[in-house]
Structure formats: C-alpha cells, structure tokens
Amino acid sequence: MFQVGDAVSYGTSGVCTIAEKKSVKLAGRPCECYILRPVYDSTMKICVPCDSQVLLQRMRALPSKQELLDLLQEPAPEHNPDPEARKEQYRQTLQSGDRHDLLQMIRDIYTERRHRHAMGKQLSAYEDTALREAQNILHSEFAYTLGIDPQEVPDFIAGELDKAAN
Template sequence: MFQVNDTVMYGSSGVCRISEICAKKFGGSEVLYYVLKPVYDENSTIYCPVDSPKLKIRQLLSVNEIYRLIQEMPDAQTEWIDNEQQRKEKFSKIVKEGDHRELIKLIRALYFNREEKHRSGKKFYLSDERIMKEAETILHEEFAHVLNIKLEEVVPFIMGELQKQEEARCAQPE
C-alpha cells in the first residue's frame, strides 16, 4: 500500500502525489481511497479506490531504469497497423496500460510515420497525433519528475543521451 506524500504514476493521468488516504461511504459500504493530486495539473483531484483490481497506480521509475529505457530506444520497434481503426484501438490500449517500452515503440512508430507522410505530402491522422501526444506526455512527465528536469528539457535530454550512446558505439574498435 502506498502512503500519504508518495509520488506515483496513475494510468494516463501521469505523475501524482498522494495527498491523503480516506474512507468514503457509497451504497452503504465504506471504501478506502487514495486522493491523488496530479503534479503537472494542480487543479485536479483524483479519487482512486485502494483495493481496486483494475488499479493503474504504480511506483515511479528509478533514474537507472530511465537510463536503461533510453539505451533501448534505438532498438524499439513496433509493427505499423495500416487500418486506422485497428491502429487507434491498439495504440489506445498501449497508452491505457502505460508500459514504458510499449509507449516508446508507439511513439517511435508514429514519429516515423508522421515523417514519412510529411515527405510524401500527406497529412498525419489527427487520431495518431493525439495518441502520440498522450504517450509523450506520460513518458515526459515521469522522466522530468524522476530526473528533476523541466518538461521541455526531456526531449533534449533523451537526444543527448542517444547521441552519447552513438558516439560511444562509433568510438569502439571493430
């Protein structure tokens, strides 16, 4: 069980601080709730049942886990789904589940598809843009909070780490 003042990830709501744990009565039974305050949306409050089997609350990644994810990024690939509806369903499920590796694969697939469409003069689907932004927000908020950097510094940080990784790979003798 999490404690008051713990900082956690809550589904696609992002990084939240547990402001209190309280009991609320609904339909004659008392249920224990985490009261969550999203770190990047101070005006919101989320009530999350403590004992829900569908609970989408988890500990934040560690700094080392983030560095490991960044190292794996160049190899992260997912199969593109041509059917827009099937793609939307699959990608929405990935965002909802919040698995970091899957989110990275999704962002990468959408990024390369957007670039390809741009080069060929075609429009990027609005639904794909929305899903990509949602996935990026989830990752960026957690990375920023854990690494103690600003949200707008996350992409340059990742790019810098990937650049260092590439330089180290090129410097190794064959």
C-alpha cells in the same frame, strides 16, 4: 502497497503524489480511497478506491533514472504498416501504461510523422492524440525522476536517442 506522500504514475494523468488516504462516500456507500494530486496539474484531484483492483493497477511506482536511460537504449520498434492494427496497438499501449511500450509507441509515431512530413502529409487525428497522451505520461515521469522541467524532456530524449544511434 503505497503510502501517503509517495509519488506514483497514474494512468494517463502522469506523475501524482498520494495526498491522503481517506474514507469518502461513493455511490452512497463509504469507501476507503487514495487521493492523488498530479504533480504538473495542481487543479486536479483523483480519487482511487482502495477496493478497485482495476483502478489500483493504474497506480505504478516510478522508475529509477537508470531504468529510464536503459529504455532509451533499446532498438527502435518494427513499424506495422496496417493503420487499423496500429490504432488497436496504440489503444492497448495507452490502456496498459507500460513505459517500455509507451516509449516504443512514441518512437514509432515520431518515425511515421517524419515519413509523412516528407510526403507533405500529417499524422492521423488518432495518432496525434495517442502521441500526446503517451508523451503526457512519459514526459512527466522523465521530468520528475530526472529533476528537469517537463518542457526539457523532448530535447533530453532526442539527445539520448541520438547518442544511442551513433
């Protein structure tokens, strides 16, 4: 499985390093846990019990540079006009943490934001929050894998999407 020192993506926390594996007391009983430290938030520490399949499934190996670039070459998603259906789809996407689905969701929200901006409107609070959470996950993966600053990721992605569109 995973080893101390490995970099992984964990839920909505983004890229983390496995700082240690140790026994801690949870709910009064000893439990073996991975201790994760988010790469881009040194103040946080995450304890993942080794016997919790649900939480262990949130730990995913990082993609290669080529896998990330291939994701950006995929066609834009079909936009679902039903806001409630989109909200549920976004919730499930964030919960799954699947990078393909996250990138599709970000592209869909970007398109919706441009459309609404043209009409003088803004994204709903839920779409705005979902966008930020998805960006937190993906931007940290892109930054870590590509060796760039997280603030450079939006421009990098925009540039790659422009290349794919031409």
